[in-house]
Amino acid sequence: MQNTIREVIESRTSVGKYxxxxxxxxxxxxxxxxxxxxxxxxxxxxxxxxxAVQSNDGKxxxxxxxxxxxxxxxxxxxxxxxxxxQGQTFIKETLALSVEKNVMPAEVATAWEDAVExxxxxxxxxxxxxxxxxxxxxxxTMMLAAKGMGLDxxxxxxxxxxxxxxxxxxxxxxxxxxxxxxxxxxxxxxxxKIRKPVSEVLSFA
Amino acid sequence: MQNTIREVIESRTSVGKYxxxxxxxxxxxxxxxxxxxxxxxxxxxxxxxxxAVQSNDGKxxxxxxxxxxxxxxxxxxxxxxxxxxQGQTFIKETLALSVEKNVMPAEVATAWEDAVExxxxxxxxxxxxxxxxxxxxxxxTMMLAAKGMGLDxxxxxxxxxxxxxxxxxxxxxxxxxxxxxxxxxxxxxxxxKIRKPVSEVLSFA
Numbered sequence: 001m002q003n004t005i006r007e008v009i010e011s012r013t014s015v016g017k018y019x020x021x022x023x024x025x026x027x028x029x030x031x032x033x034x035x036x037x038x039x040x041x042x043x044x045x046x047x048x049x050x051x052a053v054q055s056n057d058g059k060x061x062x063x064x065x066x067x068x069x070x071x072x073x074x075x076x077x078x079x080x081x082x083x084x085x086q087g088q089t090f091i092k093e094t095l096a097l098s099v100e101k102n103v104m105p106a107e108v109a110t111a112w113e114d115a116v117e118x119x120x121x122x123x124x125x126x127x128x129x130x131x132x133x134x135x136x137x138x139x140x141t142m143m144l145a146a147k148g149m150g151l152d153x154x155x156x157x158x159x160x161x162x163x164x165x166x167x168x169x170x171x172x173x174x175x176x177x178x179x180x181x182x183x184x185x186x187x188x189x190x191x192x193k194i195r196k197p198v199s200e201v202l203s204f205a
Numbered sequence: 206m207q208n209t210i211r212e213v214i215e216s217r218t219s220v221g222k223y224x225x226x227x228x229x230x231x232x233x234x235x236x237x238x239x240x241x242x243x244x245x246x247x248x249x250x251x252x253x254x255x256x257a258v259q260s261n262d263g264k265x266x267x268x269x270x271x272x273x274x275x276x277x278x279x280x281x282x283x284x285x286x287x288x289x290x291q292g293q294t295f296i297k298e299t300l301a302l303s304v305e306k307n308v309m310p311a312e313v314a315t316a317w318e319d320a321v322e323x324x325x326x327x328x329x330x331x332x333x334x335x336x337x338x339x340x341x342x343x344x345x346t347m348m349l350a351a352k353g354m355g356l357d358x359x360x361x362x363x364x365x366x367x368x369x370x371x372x373x374x375x376x377x378x379x380x381x382x383x384x385x386x387x388x389x390x391x392x393x394x395x396x397x398k399i400r401k402p403v404s405e406v407l408s409f410a
Binding site (some may be wrong): 003004005006008009010012014028029030032034035037039040042044046048049050051052054055057062063080094095098099100101103104128129130132133134136137139140141143144146147148154155156158168177178184190191192193194195196201202203204205 | 350382407
């Protein structure tokens, strides 16, 4: 990873065509997840999970759930990035990791657990929003990390969520938020698509 | 920006206490938005907008909508990161930018416009999901870009969305997805919170 963050952000594009024979280096998938796992999440819920689909059977099943999109077979790996609802059921266990290491005072952890219980437990929309938010933050970190490692990626939202959940046996509180294909791009992918000018998307207050 | 992407991801933490007297360099806000704006979005909708809150009045109003959290007054700037629904109403205009520059064939743009019309127009949940997804991807890019520029950040989900929408006159199709405080951290912030082991959040298929 020699690239600066600016170069990485500027050069990342969404790739649809991969070199099908490219093999990831050993440990690469774990490293991508280690870095994505460092993303922020509300109340440090860490409400995400990653399924690395790289077997032939896994790819075929995922491709079927993604309306046949060919890049899933070509890419070296496709991650199913899941967001988790029901944070109130697991926040205690998650924050305990930071309390044990004296990163977070125990009374703060208790206050956060109470806050999540009060705000999330009876609010399904908030739980869903939070799952999508956290999984998307982690997904972006993963795509930038991949670019920094000399790999290309593509975020995919076009898939049948119910079919993905069934085929890959997601838990009841896991939402498949995004698929991320990762590998080496072929040469004939599109260039980065043109963005709206900054002046159109930024205002001051 | 001298840091590699790995160093940036590893060293980013969520900051709550800022040096209140730190002033951003000129052009810094625009540069953060320029980089966030390079994030991917479904169908390249670019369905996000950023409000940089840095005036004293703006900060006070935003702090009130965020349950009085003090870091909004301390931070150099707080971005309201909005996600946009109703992508079917503006996709044509957005993709036209890439068609004009020959990055995307006109017939592909037309096909994507039809696809969004068919999938989004009558599906409010999908529109909301898409708004949260895109805004979160852009938010993560912005936080990593900030770290690469020697700045600190903190994502905040704790605010009254309706109050933010009213106070900052968001359009009907704009959802305030996240606040991001940016500035220079004080020395007594918490360390990065401990993450679950990779083996707990990664499986293979």
